Amino acid sequence: MPSQSEKKGKLYIVGIGPGSVEQLTVHARDVILNADYVLGNDTYLDQIEELLTTQNIYRSSMGKEVDRAKEAVKLAENNVAVMVSGGDANVYGMAGIVIEVAESNNLDVEIEVVPGVTAMLASASVLGAPVVVDAATISLSDLLTPWEVIEKRLSAAADAGFIISLYNPKSRQRTSNFERAIEIIRKFREDSVPVGLVKNALRGDEQEYIVTTLGEVLEYNDWVDMRTAIVICNSDSRIWNSPNGDKIITPRGYHRKYEY
Template sequence: MAESQSQSQDKASGGKLYVVGIGPGSVEQLTLKARDVILNADYVLGNSTYLDQMESLLGTQEVIRSFMGKEVERARKAVELAKNANVVMVSGGDTNVYGMAGIVLEVAEHESLDVDIEILPGVTAVLAGASILGAPVVTDFAVISLSDLLTPWEVIEKRLNMAADADFVIGLYNPKSRKRKSNFARAIEIIRKYKADSVPVGLVKNAMRGEEEDQIVTTLGEVMEYEDWVDMSTAILIGNGESRIWKSPKKDIIITPRGYHKKYDY
């Protein structure tokens, strides 16, 4: 495929590193620019899971596969290659929201490397899940990962308390894994101290991944009935005090009013 003008210039000036958010995991959800830079890259690096999702775009590029836990090594390799080539580092969801943008920039800063780096956004799970559930996130919200691999649980617990006390809509990432089975239950216990049991909760598994996608709409008081259903591929959205469930003819939909009803008649 012919190179874009900007990428031809990148090669002439010594290469460039793109950190690309691939969104939920389907090619259809990529931005046009993300698709373009992947197609025209010399090297594409990433977690094998995410590279598999982009397989239809990979052919002429040299693909370097990596795995969870190898993020620092992956970032170093990408920065090094970008000195002389066009390189794409793929990141699931968005590059900033628990993505690869931070570690790539940290590595470049630490090694004082003069490499041109561009960060391309992608649809993150909380927004993909929200679109499936209806409109749970139309006002102030907080997103909290329940993984204590890099963040101490004491810090996570503090954030849960403060976000729930402020009545933010709350998105929960990484709720459960084989090694972390209790964090989801602990988080719900904290949030229930501040929010009513009637508050809507949406659970979305494999958001926007075709036939793998599934969803449940329930309430804070009943969400633990679905604890066994929740896993690492599940995004959780917990409404605020004004959120409600609309039992539409098609499906249950979560609506969080933004406040238009207070100013306008409709």
């Protein structure tokens, strides 16, 4: 067994962004390329396949997050191990469970979390400028969070006027949570409030987006899936029918102080 001073292990938890290699940070790319082991679920590993060359790869399916975290912690004791996570590893990502497992195992090697572009920001860049004021991210997955808690958060964020980004809106098992969320938000906001739906944000030709309103968004209910990020704006936001496609603008307040 190597002594403490001889250990070369390190654990990285890397946010790979919206899903294309071009959207990785330079540091995230370098970390993945130089790892001994790269761990992740099949979907995320497929998205960075061109970077997986000489590394040892540990694949598992969705729902196996705890198993992956345990394996990453074990491998990091004597290797450079990288756990990849979609978007940003802290925003509904793998950072939480991996560091919890590291704590419970008293892991004594360095842990570095490498940030990535989260879905709210990726989708906002497609939609124009919807998220330039205070915003809240709310996951509609009730797998780990009780729906009653999600309802309270939706109501509070809607009432407070936050821009709201909805994550995990729908899955095969959860078909009604998105509709229920919209019904809650409509209690606090006018139907004219702009809403943006972005599917496969920043993934090249796979990307699609829709600009609509809170009153009409459920017309696209069947279009929404787990690959869709939703941005629900506030009463200050407006839709710009640009010649190059509809965009959403949420003024930050410059118009109150300046002429332009």
